Amino acid sequence: xxxxxxxxxxxxxxxxxxxxxxxxxxxxxxxxxxxxxxxxxxxxxxxxxxxxxxxxxxxxxxxxxxxxxxxxxxxxxxxxxxxxxxxxxxxxxxxxxxxxxxxxxxx
Amino acid sequence: xxxxxxxxxxxxxxxxxxxxxxxxxxxxxxxxxxxxxxxxxxxxxxxxxxxxxxxxxxxxxxxxxxxxxxxxxxxxxxxxxxxxxxxxxxxxxxxxxxxxxxxxxxxxxxxxxxxxxxxxxxxxxxxxxxxxxxxxxxxxxxxxxxxxxxxxxxxxxxxxxxxxxxxxxxxxxxxxxxxxxxxxxxxxxxxxxxxxxxxxxxxxxxxxxxxxxxxxxxxxxxxxxx
Numbered sequence: 001x002x003x004x005x006x007x008x009x010x011x012x013x014x015x016x017x018x019x020x021x022x023x024x025x026x027x028x029x030x031x032x033x034x035x036x037x038x039x040x041x042x043x044x045x046x047x048x049x050x051x052x053x054x055x056x057x058x059x060x061x062x063x064x065x066x067x068x069x070x071x072x073x074x075x076x077x078x079x080x081x082x083x084x085x086x087x088x089x090x091x092x093x094x095x096x097x098x099x100x101x102x103x104x105x106x107x
Numbered sequence: 108x109x110x111x112x113x114x115x116x117x118x119x120x121x122x123x124x125x126x127x128x129x130x131x132x133x134x135x136x137x138x139x140x141x142x143x144x145x146x147x148x149x150x151x152x153x154x155x156x157x158x159x160x161x162x163x164x165x166x167x168x169x170x171x172x173x174x175x176x177x178x179x180x181x182x183x184x185x186x187x188x189x190x191x192x193x194x195x196x197x198x199x200x201x202x203x204x205x206x207x208x209x210x211x212x213x214x215x216x217x218x219x220x221x222x223x224x225x226x227x228x229x230x231x232x233x234x235x236x237x238x239x240x241x242x243x244x245x246x247x248x249x250x251x252x253x254x255x256x257x258x259x260x261x262x263x264x265x266x267x268x269x270x271x272x273x274x275x276x277x278x279x280x281x282x283x284x285x286x287x288x289x290x291x292x293x294x295x296x297x298x299x300x301x302x303x304x305x306x307x308x309x310x311x312x313x314x315x316x317x318x319x320x321x322x323x324x325x326x327x328x329x330x331x332x333x
Binding site: 004028068070 | 144147150151279
């Protein structure tokens with residue numbers, strides 16, 4: 001189950017710098033671990049991730065196996081208008097994950 | 108002056124006997140991680156549990172506030188853990204994400220509430236005996252670390268009192284959520300002792316004793332531990 005939590009302030013003032021905190025549920029398998037019976041656990045890590053704010057890209061990240069499971073990301077963006085925050089990522093199994101939330105900006 | 112010294116010694120004694128959550132022995136970074144719901148990775152399982160609860164449980168149950176404080180409970184003389192109770196309709200595998208998520212979601216609703224497990228004393232005997240029983244190649248009992256030496260260092264770690272109030276917890280070593288039974292097995296592995304099976308009598312008796320011993324400590328699920 002692809003799952004993520006995106007934390008935003010309930011409401012931001014126009015022009016304010018907003019902190020966005022993201023936690024994604026993902027094992028970030030390195031490919032070096034072995035299962036109890038000795039068979040290799042295949043590598044499966046999120047390799048690319050992007051976050052869009054009302055259509056405009058505000059973050060693009062390349063992740064790799066050096067990052068712990070359930071990665072945590074933090075970004076700051078300038079609140080200009082109310083809009084959707086759209087997070088998408090892709091892992092080595094070519095499974096696409098997505099999470100959405102809305103940034104509400106008071107005039 | 109002498110009276111003050113006696114008083115100070117008395118206070119030190121009561122502090123010694125007090126229950127202390129594993130959180131107090133954790134590093135500053137881990138405490139910060141647990142304190143913030145936006146950063147605590149255990150909240151992913153709580154979220155997943157909320158979805159599952161709505162799908163599978165909500166037709167009968169509404170609020171689960173306070174329920175986790177009473178588990179493990181006794182039902183017809185048998186010890187029933189929160190995990191076992193959750194599986195009463197649909198059996199979930201131990202340590203499956205579904206069971207961990209539901210347990211975390213239900214226990215999270217009792218966050219901050221004190222554990223209230225006080226079975227009749229004779230029901231605690233078996234667990235208490237196991238707690239003080241030396242075991243494994245290390246020939247140590249639970250009490251040697253978690254009662255006689257908590258607060259001291261064992262390698263890079265500070266020994267905690269081994270309280271169960273944060274479980275299921277997110278352990279950095281596991282890089283995921285895990286149950287109290289998994290944590291107990293990890294301890295037994297360290298002792299090079301036989302691992303009690305999930306849901307076995309030996310495990311249940313120990314869990315009941317641990318919960319009774321932890322009575323009064325607030326539930327912290329989802330806790331973060333090293």
